[in-house]
Amino acid sequence: MKNRILCPTRGGKASYANQDRAIALAKEREADLLFLYVSNVKFLGLTSRPFIVDIETELDEMGEFILIMAQERAEKAGVQTEITVERGVFDKVLKAVIQEQKISTVVLGSSKEGTGITTEAYVQKLGETISQELGVEFIVLRDGEIQKVFNQ
């Protein structure tokens, strides 16, 4: 069965090096590459203000735009990719997508300044857990460089 690599990404300059590494890995292993964007509207709990606009759809569209940018980077490198936008808590969604899409390798970058949820400690812990629970290879990146590989 062909290898399937999953690369969750949030777009922007900070993620380009990690995307490129995932693309290179997919090319090297002749694997399928799937880019994933996960949105979470938990932050709306910071306000009690009501609104009728569908902010989740707005974020989905933003996620799709980010993933199309990643897809175009892959196409330039001659790698065909799929993209998927999901909603929810990141680690739960990640586990679900790994199982549904029969993923063999996950490539995830950690935030440089420790901002956002993908801090290095969080990503390493997640990698360890997912690798043990689901039996997949989990590669932790920082600026496109491999920091750690969890492989059961």
Place this chain on the structure above:
Amino acid sequence: MKRIQTIAAACEPFLRNRYLKIGVLLVLCTLLLSGAAAVSVRAGLASQQEPGYLISGRLEDPQGQPVSEADISARLPGQSEPLAEAVSHEDGSWELLLPGIPERPLTIEISRPHFNPHFLNIGMADLRQVQDSGLWLGVIELERHISAGFWVATAVFLAVLLLIAFEVLHSTTAALAGFSTIFLVSYIGGAINPNLYIFSFERGLSYINWEVIFLVMGMMVVIAIIEGTGIFQWMAFQAYRLSRGKSWLLVLILMLITAVASALLDNFTTMLLMTPISLQIALAVGINPLALIIPEVLASNVGGISTLVGTPTNILIGAYAGIGFNDFLINQTLGVIIALVGMGAFVLYYYRKEFSKRSGGISPRLYQKLESNARIERADALWKSAVVFGLVLIGFVLGERVHLVPAVPAMAGATLLLIWLKPDIHKMIKAVDWTTLVFFMALFIVVGAIQEVGLISIAAAGMGRLIGQNLPLGVFVVVFGVGTLSTAIANIPLTASMLPIVNFLSGSIPGASSNVLYYALSMGAAMGGNGLLIGGEANLVTAGITQQTSSPISFKEFLKIGLPVTYLTLGVGFLWLLIRF
């Protein structure tokens, strides 16, 4: 009868049109209300023409503020039944109508909670004057009585502020806790020890400014309809097209859009909808998304100052001080524009490295995606809501000529949109921020309690001594003091507490009757929100959206640009007010 039938036949084609029917109905309602108002005014005039002998005066507290709702009675010595009774009006004035001229001197007794009782003896010579032309007793200063209720109200008010500031309780829960404590102490405590009495439930309700409640409610419905049309996203995309890859121009256009949208609608909604599309545009242009989004949120916080409906604090100030839509436009807009120009220059300097990057352009596929994400969702709803919103604005501008309070055009506009667009009424009612409205109501009562017991007057007098007769110093203290406090404290309770103080200062500092201190309060409260990430809900929700990307707004990143911008705009605002007034 035949004539009526002819008129009805002539009108029939017009009445077939349902919109005309609605219009006719609205006109009829207006005429009926006008008629009812005229009748009630006439009835009021008639009731004032009762026969009697007049003794009048005006009550003030030691700080020169009018004392309303004081009980005034005229008694003959040794008699328990008063000859006449009256209650002082909002401006402190009162009138006693004696049914006849007594043959011996009488005593006038003035009593009111939180003031010492005051007695005036009216001798025979005065009574002769009452008989001839009526007697004007002039301004009577009542002495404050610092009761146990004073300390309870003060403690409750401070507790509410602290609970909100340290986020121990949600602001609405904190205000409701204050509301409940004040009335429980007033009624149960007051029954045990009269010194604990603060005010009655009815008196407490009189502190709720219903104009604010209905104006906010009406505008929320109008905004809820407009926000679903996709206009914000479309405008952001047009900014991208117009700028042709020049990111410095793009940021200026986006700042202008958010400032104008916040002035007319609401900065929270504006940023909620502008942030995702701006993030995409920043990625398309190839710059750090924060270089677009932080300036947008800063502009949205300042832009709202220019109109009555731009910020909740302006609505509070406008309703309290009777400052109308036109007054805000005339006295604030140019100052806000100058502050925005200063802010724009600072932003261009701060992000100069980002803005010097040249965009490599995006693929046709990405451009198409961006265009599709920024499409107008409901063109029909957009033009209808634009028409109604235009009418609401006209109502704000022209309504002042007939003393039409802004809440009326706002509510009428909301109602017209509900009739015209027929949205799901349950959904629209949910769009009203009841949490904030309940917060407003409870807060008005808590602030009313400290006003009632005299804390505000004492604080205002203290501030008055600090500022003296120096108006520029007063403007400086209000702009920078409130601005600094607003960086960390929720600006709505802060503004609500400051209003009576500013009212006192406006009456005591020469030249301040121009309302300049209210404008200073408006600028300080809104501009201060830019200082810290926690300074406003729009800041927090924008940061929340950026956390969905690899460019999240951190507390430190926001502070680095937000704090200098805050003091820059406060400085511009202060200078503007000095020039304007």
